[in-house]
Amino acid sequence: MRGLYLVSDRQLCGKNSLEDVILKAVKGGASYVQLREKEIATRFFVEEAIEIKKILRPYNIPLIINDRVDVAFACGADGVHIGQEDMPYDIARRLLGSKAIIGLSVETWEDVVVSQSLDVSYIGVSPVFATPTKTDTKGVWGLEGLTRIKAFSRHPLVAIGGINESNVKDVVRAGAHCVAVVSAICAAADPEESSRKINQIIQSNLK
Numbered sequence: 374m375r376g377l378y379l380v381s382d383r384q385l386c387g388k389n390s391l392e393d394v395i396l397k398a399v400k401g402g403a404s405y406v407q408l409r410e411k412e413i414a415t416r417f418f419v420e421e422a423i424e425i426k427k428i429l430r431p432y433n434i435p436l437i438i439n440d441r442v443d444v445a446f447a448c449g450a451d452g453v454h455i456g457q458e459d460m461p462y463d464i465a466r467r468l469l470g471s472k473a474i475i476g477l478s479v480e481t482w483e484d485v486v487v488s489q490s491l492d493v494s495y496i497g498v499s500p501v502f503a504t505p506t507k508t509d510t511k512g513v514w515g516l517e518g519l520t521r522i523k524a525f526s527r528h529p530l531v532a533i534g535g536i537n538e539s540n541v542k543d544v545v546r547a548g549a550h551c552v553a554v555v556s557a558i559c560a561a562a563d564p565e566e567s568s569r570k571i572n573q574i575i576q577s578n579l580k
Contacts, residue, residue, distance in 0.1 A: 500534020
């Protein structure tokens with residue numbers, strides 16, 4: 374896991390369709406797309422995921438589903454991202470198979486320690502900074518917390534929360550292998566250009 378990771382937010386897309394924002398983000402350099410839907414019916418979520426997967430296929434970009442292991446399984450997604458209150462990792466892995474990308478959010482140091490014994494594909498350091506798109510978290514890690522996790526963890530780190538063009542350089546230098554962005558792309562006037570600028574900063578600062 375390295376590079377720019379788009380996490381979708383339908384509400385932030387404004388007049389742009391979600392599909393259009395995702396396509397532009399990929400053209401701008403996003404290497405992963407996570408489809409996050411908190412308020413839609415399961416059937417629509419599955420149908421939408423299948424369509425997004427079709428959009429991503431020509432670019433060979435993995436589709437990751439937020440929270441919903443059932444939706445990931447139903448649409449044939451490349452993986453799932455789960456939080457501490459979602460389906461346990463071992464069950465998700467059994468259902469989705471050994472090749473699936475499975476990311477796990479870590480919100481406390483205890484979460485980080487426990488994740489060491491799990492063969493997750495990455496851990497999501499959540500949130501690095503305070504953000505209105507993630508309000509149910511237990512605090513913020515900050516750059517110091519990210520650096521501490523990097524020194525301890527055996528897993529790739531995907532940083533998320535309040536990250537944009539102005540601070541992404543510091544986040545990568547603090548230890549993130551991959552940077553997840555929501556509003557800085559979904560709410561951007563030009564999602565493709567925003568993705569391109571953020572991705573260029575990520576790539577030029579990765580060690």
